[in-house]
Amino acid sequence: MAENHPVIIVGSGHAGLQLARNVRRLQPTSGLVMICADDGVDYAKPQLSHAFSQQQSAEQLTRKTAQELRQELKMMLLTEQRVEAIHPAEQTIVVNGRTLAYSKLILATGARAFVPPVAGDASDDIKTLNSLQEYRHLRERMMQGDRVLVLGGGLIGTEIAHDLAVAGKQVSVCDPSAQILASLLPEFAAQRLAETLQALSCDLLLNNTLEMLQRLPQGLRATFTNGDAREFDHVICAAGLRPNSELAAQAGLNVERGIVVDSQLRTSDPYIYALGDVAQIDGRLWPFLQPISQCAAALAKTIAGEPTHVTLPVMPVNVKTPRFPLQLAGETRAADVDWQIEQDADSLLAKAYRDEKLVGYIAGGTAQMQGLALLRQLSI
Numbered sequence: 001m002a003e004n005h006p007v008i009i010v011g012s013g014h015a016g017l018q019l020a021r022n023v024r025r026l027q028p029t030s031g032l033v034m035i036c037a038d039d040g041v042d043y044a045k046p047q048l049s050h051a052f053s054q055q056q057s058a059e060q061l062t063r064k065t066a067q068e069l070r071q072e073l074k075m076m077l078l079t080e081q082r083v084e085a086i087h088p089a090e091q092t093i094v095v096n097g098r099t100l101a102y103s104k105l106i107l108a109t110g111a112r113a114f115v116p117p118v119a120g121d122a123s124d125d126i127k128t129l130n131s132l133q134e135y136r137h138l139r140e141r142m143m144q145g146d147r148v149l150v151l152g153g154g155l156i157g158t159e160i161a162h163d164l165a166v167a168g169k170q171v172s173v174c175d176p177s178a179q180i181l182a183s184l185l186p187e188f189a190a191q192r193l194a195e196t197l198q199a200l201s202c203d204l205l206l207n208n209t210l211e212m213l214q215r216l217p218q219g220l221r222a223t224f225t226n227g228d229a230r231e232f233d234h235v236i237c238a239a240g241l242r243p244n245s246e247l248a249a250q251a252g253l254n255v256e257r258g259i260v261v262d263s264q265l266r267t268s269d270p271y272i273y274a275l276g277d278v279a280q281i282d283g284r285l286w287p288f289l290q291p292i293s294q295c296a297a298a299l300a301k302t303i304a305g306e307p308t309h310v311t312l313p314v315m316p317v318n319v320k321t322p323r324f325p326l327q328l329a330g331e332t333r334a335a336d337v338d339w340q341i342e343q344d345a346d347s348l349l350a351k352a353y354r355d356e357k358l359v360g361y362i363a364g365g366t367a368q369m370q371g372l373a374l375l376r377q378l379s380i
Contacts, residue, residue: 005101006031006076007303008093010083010247011108012040012069015276015292019106020073022300031103032075035095040066040079043132046289049159049320051135053166058136086251088269104271104303107248107259111241111277111287116151120212122220126151126235129160138236145233146170149222151210153180155319157238158193162321165200172203172232174210174224184317184332188341189362192348196324210235241287243278258285263309265299275299281310290315314380316371327371330360330378342367 007023009016012034020034034040042064051061070077078095085094092101113128127138142148146169150161153175165171173180179190180197194204205224212223213235223229243258254260254268258280265273265281274280275295277287286292291312301308319326330352331337337352337359347367352360357379363371 003103005091005103006033007104007106008100008102009034009106009108010036010093011110011276011278012036012038012042012077012079013108013110013276014045014289015110015296016106016108017042017069018293018296019108019275019299020075022297023303024073024075026300026304028074032073033078033100033102034073034075035078035081035083037080037082038131038133040069040077041132042069045131046320048129048132048135049156050163050322052139052142052169053163055167058132058139061132061135083247086247086272088251088253088272091271102271104273106299106303107267107272107274107278108276109244109247109278111243113237114240114242115237116209116239118210118213120214120223122213122215125213125215125220126237128237129156130241138234142169142234145219147219147232147234148172149174149210149230149232149235151175151235151237152239153177153204153206154183154238154240155181155317158197159320160236160238161202162197162200162323165197165202166323170201171197172205172230173197174205174208176207176209178207180204180206181319184319184328185326185362186332186339186350188339189326189328189332189348189350189364192343192364193319193321193324193326196321200323241277243280243285245278248272248274248278256280256283263311264302264307265295265310266302273299273302281312286312288315288317314375314378316375324365325368326362326364327368328360328362329371329375330358330380332360332362334360 041062043061081096113130148169150173153173161171161173209225211225214221219233245255248259249255259274260280261274298308298310316329341350346365348364349367350362361374
């Protein structure tokens with residue numbers, strides 16, 4: 001019977017591990033299998049945005065090895081193995097050529113870094129920073145050469161650029177938008193963060209994209225759409241993420257931007273769930289730790305036989321740029337709000353109102369700690 005088979009989690013990132021830990025608290029002896037394509041170590045992924053300036057090795061960022069996770073969670077953890085196919089009708093998956101049966105299957109396959117197409121013989125030299133393994137490789141490479149181009153001025157790109165600049169690198173940030181963090185911040189707040197980066201000698205190449213990357217005897221030659229050409233030693237792409245939903249699509253599950261799930265994180269198949277960066281909830285992707293943790297706690301209850309709906313409140317976004325950190329929540333990009341702004345050399349506190357109701361805020365610098373109080377006041 002299918003109910004006698006284990007729960008199988010595909011993916012060992014934050015989503016998969018949070019779910020496994022919650023399952024174990026509720027079901028200490030149930031059958032549990034986790035499958036991952038990497039070495040399965042537990043590490044704090046957000047710390048990758050600070051690791052260069054803190055001179056941390058990959059080993060220092062590791063919290064638990066795969067063997068330690070096996071012991072902690074009393075589960076079968078299959079590392080460096082890939083799920084090749086899902087057969088929903090049989091409730092089985094194929095892993096490295098062998099078939100495993102499941103009672104419930106959870107897809108926590110995460111997302112991969114998107115690298116836009118770039119002409120030139122050095123396009124393969126564009127690196128990403130989306131895993132501990134990639135950080136280990138990048139850290140070794142970047143021991144040589146200080147000129148770094150970061151593609152993408154969004155949340156991750158800005159944090160990486162800030163960290164590299166603090167670490168003493170010569171950093172340029174390229175983004176097609178007219179400002180950094182264009183999807184999160186209004187222009188006045190983006191400008192404050194831009195000034196912080198520029199004070200760290202970051203060069204902002206906005207309204208611009210990388211068109212060609214060519215190898216030189218020493219370094220790389222980058223040509224941009226505005227006609228400029230510059231030389232760099234390294235190029236890191238942080239231009240966004242793409243959910244790893246191909247496996248679900250091949251199995252016939254409903255996939256749009258990510259794997260479509262209902263309020264219990266169930267996919268279009270009653271025995272398959274999705275969680276984390278790959279899950280599309282109410283038409284949105286939620287690639288942040290707090291909502292993922294809340295989803296994992298709810299899904300563990302559902303798996304344990306207590307159907308639980310996920311309710312995600314308004315959650316803050318933290319921009320981890322220590323020289324001028326920001327917290328924001330609510331409608332920070334709406335065009336029909338009135339901003340009340342207080343700022344000085346060390347702080348920024350901006351409140352967005354609509355019909356005299358607080359609908360968003362931005363708290364930066366020394367005012368960042370006021371964010372949580374404002375979060376409770378939001379009328380959304």
